[in-house]
Amino acid sequence: MTPQPPEPSPRRVPFGELRASHDEREAVVEQLRDAAAEGRIDFDELDARVEQALTSKTRAELAALTADLPRPHSSEGRPPLALKGGVFGASVGPGRWEVPGRVIAHGDVGGVKVDFTRAECRLAEVAVEAYGETAGVTIVIPDGWAADTSGMDPGLGGLKDETTPGRLPGTPLIRLTGSGGMGGVVIRHPNRRERRKLSSNPPAD
Template sequence: MEQLRDAAAEGRIDFEELDARLEQALTSKTHAELAALTADLPRPDSAGSRPPLVLKGGLYGASRGPGRWEVPGHVIAHGGVGGVKVDFTRAECRLTEVVVEAYGETAGVTIVIPDGWAADTGGMDPGFGGLTDKTTPDRLPGTPLIRLTGSGGVAGVVVRHPNRWERRKLHSNPARD
């Protein structure tokens, strides 16, 4: 029952599904019946065994994306003097939630998420540079939630969907599967 509640809290199943599965759990008579109730749930930590992706802006900046890359469960971005950009628009993400620790420092951090993805910025300290959230709350089913933590530092942290130029570039250069 705890696994089912956790899955609902993390958005891996909706609350209607939770109620149905909890009812089945309470009437189950064998361990096999109980195991069947969680066997199809996506695991929240399927990429959790991988080390976090650490990006440090340093003097010249750093970026990840917009090409194909596999998203780990934890991303750490330090803006440094050169800044950091994390672009998830073509990323392959099998997780329901990704924690992004962003530290704006001197040059800032920019996080670009595809349309349909959502960001939770409640864990961010805006610092002097602030936090700019230009995302929409319209999360599509099955898409990840980017959970932001960290501090805006002096330069700030921006989370947004692709801008016009990035959309044009994505459209003119479609992803190959």
């Protein structure tokens, strides 16, 4: 029996030649919009680059569109913030706190509240994983911030997205994933009581 020649090993494609994904295109678009808001590129150039980003086929083409811009602030080296609502619950904010690139909230039996209203956030996007479990999770974001809840499983407790559409330049996008569980997940802007408390206690310089 004549031995068969070995099959050639597949060619390793260089990183820049890899096909770009929808998420990678959107990330570049967000970086370009942030650069325009900071005055680094004008709006005519923004429109041109965004159009190129949305039609880019490879990662190299995307990289060329942001090569002359500072890298977006990275959360590398900073662990995610994990909150678990034990018997007494858990919360972060509304006082000043620095937002990492990822926040994980487990409602457990006491519930969790994540309040971004006075948070310091230098990121274009923050990934929030919320699991309502028994007592639920509440997320409060400032006016002008936007949320993407398309990746959220409402579960039995449901998802209430009470945020208003529209996003101000330079503000982060909260990308919400996870499950509502039994307790549900709510994402909203500050209510009247919270607004009164914020106005009566202005942040220190």
